[in-house]
Amino acid sequence: MTIFTQKTCDSCRKAVKWLRDNSIPFEEIPIREHPPTLPELSLALKSANGDIRKLFNTSGQDYRALKLKDSLPTMTGAEALALLAANGNLIKRPFLIKGDLTLTGFDPQKWSDSLPPAPCPLTSVLPLDKFPPLNHVPPAMPISDYANAFVCDLVAYEPGKPIEETARELGLDPASIIKVASNENPLGPSPLAKKAMAAAIDQAHIYPDGGGYKLRSAIAQKLGFDISSIVLGNGSNEIIELLCHTFLNRDAELIAAKHAFVVYKLMATLFGAKYVEVDDPDFIHDLHAMADAITENTRLVFVANPNNPTGTQVTQEAIDRLIDRLPPHVIAVFDEAYFEFLDTPPDVLKHVHAGKNVVVLRTCSKIHGLAALRIGYGIAPKPIADLLQKARQPFNTNAMAQAAALAALDDADHIEKTKAVNREGLAFYEAAFKERGMKYVPSFANFILVEVGEGDRVFRDMLKQGVIVRAMSGYKLPDWVRISIGTPRENQRALEVLDAVR
Numbered sequence: 308m309t310i311f312t313q314k315t316c317d318s319c320r321k322a323v324k325w326l327r328d329n330s331i332p333f334e335e336i337p338i339r340e341h342p343p344t345l346p347e348l349s350l351a352l353k354s355a356n357g358d359i360r361k362l363f364n365t366s367g368q369d370y371r372a373l374k375l376k377d378s379l380p381t382m383t384g385a386e387a388l389a390l391l392a393a394n395g396n397l398i399k400r401p402f403l404i405k406g407d408l409t410l411t412g413f414d415p416q417k418w419s420d421s422l423p424p425a426p427c428p429l430t431s432v433l434p435l436d437k438f439p440p441l442n443h444v445p446p447a448m449p450i451s452d453y454a455n456a457f458v459c460d461l462v463a464y465e466p467g468k469p470i471e472e473t474a475r476e477l478g479l480d481p482a483s484i485i486k487v488a489s490n491e492n493p494l495g496p497s498p499l500a501k502k503a504m505a506a507a508i509d510q511a512h513i514y515p516d517g518g519g520y521k522l523r524s525a526i527a528q529k530l531g532f533d534i535s536s537i538v539l540g541n542g543s544n545e546i547i548e549l550l551c552h553t554f555l556n557r558d559a560e561l562i563a564a565k566h567a568f569v570v571y572k573l574m575a576t577l578f579g580a581k582y583v584e585v586d587d588p589d590f591i592h593d594l595h596a597m598a599d600a601i602t603e604n605t606r607l608v609f610v611a612n613p614n615n616p617t618g619t620q621v622t623q624e625a626i627d628r629l630i631d632r633l634p635p636h637v638i639a640v641f642d643e644a645y646f647e648f649l650d651t652p653p654d655v656l657k658h659v660h661a662g663k664n665v666v667v668l669r670t671c672s673k674i675h676g677l678a679a680l681r682i683g684y685g686i687a688p689k690p691i692a693d694l695l696q697k698a699r700q701p702f703n704t705n706a707m708a709q710a711a712a713l714a715a716l717d718d719a720d721h722i723e724k725t726k727a728v729n730r731e732g733l734a735f736y737e738a739a740f741k742e743r744g745m746k747y748v749p750s751f752a753n754f755i756l757v758e759v760g761e762g763d764r765v766f767r768d769m770l771k772q773g774v775i776v777r778a779m780s781g782y783k784l785p786d787w788v789r790i791s792i793g794t795p796r797e798n799q800r801a802l803e804v805l806d807a808v809r
């Protein structure tokens with residue numbers, strides 16, 4: 308028999324193991340993803356001497372959406388197989404091997420009865436010998452047809468608009484533009500980090516310490532962990548990606564809140580996993596409902612605390628209860644990008660210490676002012692951290708970023724100044740919005756979400772006046788904009804411009 312195998316597919320691995328364990332002879336046809344493409348199917352058919360009964364596909368998706376480009380319109384899997392049958396391949400008993408390894412025989416009669424109304428009439432079938440030959444790539448297909456469908460369908464992440472680009476587009480002086488769109492530190496980088504970066508320049512010709520020994524040791528010591536629990540990332544975004552690399556596949560699910568940081572959804576989609584969105588009344592993650600949403604396929608539950616773009620946080624009690632309810636196959640990830648801004652932060656690290664399936668993410672992009680260097684870290688029990696280390700590139704964080712982060716961690720002065728500016732800015736905006744009767748979400752982070760009516764228009768009109776805020780339609784909040792807290796002067800200007808355009 309011939310089995311389609313996809314490298315990263317769990318079901319495929321299990322099926323292959325099952326076949327081996329049961330001494331069933333088989334041949335593997337590697338495919339890029341389920342369902343097999345026509346050339347892959349054609350190759351498999353050839354090696355099965357055209358006998359469809361000998362073909363096995365482990366995915367529950369069957370051959371759905373198989374495209375016979377240029378010759379036939381898109382077909383469902385059932386149609387494709389019916390088509391093959393009509394070409395002399397008797398479909399007596401095609402099989403599907405499900406993830407749990409039960410072999411399911413299909414009743415061919417029932418199966419053909421369940422054929423959907425054919426957009427592709429069986430009269431227009433291609434004779435088997437007209438199938439593209441071995442290794443033949445159908446001509447003139449756009450390159451996107453060869454890409455994973457879930458990547459093509461993604462809407463690329465839109466970061467806050469850079470100052471230079473805005474200046475160029477609008478013919479403005481870059482110095483006159485203020486960017487309050489990406490939750491950066493308005494005071495700039497930690498001065499200690501700047502010194503460390505300058506010192507690191509002379510070593511720029513040497514590869515960085517791939518293991519990040521000094522920085523990981525310092526973080527471990529500061530937080531009371533062994534170095535083996537610390538994983539460095541090219542921004543904490545990379546740790547999100549490493550978690551998805553390690554634990555997601557097309558059968559897996561990732562749970563997050565309705566208005567959670569959008570990168571979780573992006574990543575889940577990129578890995579072909581199911582993204583499960585849980586309602587967040589009053590913009591606050593409902594951890595109880597998120598625990599209720601866990602299924603046997605759930606692998607990751609993401610809690611951004613405080614969350615971006617809402618600025619809301621969850622309580623210690625809610626956190627503890629969620630962690631108590633985690634089944635052994637699920638990891639709770641607490642994204643604490645804005646942790647340092649909290650006056651009374653929750654303690655999630657105690658659960659990591661206790662060896663629970665909990666990962667905490669932190670970043671140097673926010674309070675330390677090192678967003679451009681791309682450095683963040685994860686704290687995880689050793690068995691999880693070990694897996695994440697395997698999933699990363701050898702030199703994922705650069706030497707300058709490591710040196711800067713190491714210095715910034717201890718820059719208490721910069722941290723305190725940043726917190727003070729932020730506290731003042733939040734109070735300024737809250738008072739201003741209250742005075743104007745505008746709806747806003749009380750924030751625990753370094754930005755604030757405010758309802759302005761037409762968010763996209765307000766964003767554009769503010770941009771024209773050199774103030775870059777963030778429109779929120781990508782977060783299903785078309786009436787809102789998010790404003791990062793700036794210096795007092797920047798806050799004043801942003802408010803004046805907001806008043807002028809709304």
Ligand SMILES: Cc1ncc(COP(=O)(O)O)c(C=O)c1O
Pocket residue numbers: 489490541542543544545568611613614615642644669670671672678681682683
């Ligand atoms: C909640 C949250 N997590 C993670 C990140 C990513 O930060 P980094 O710059 O470390 O990749 C951000 C950045 O905006 C964020 O808001």
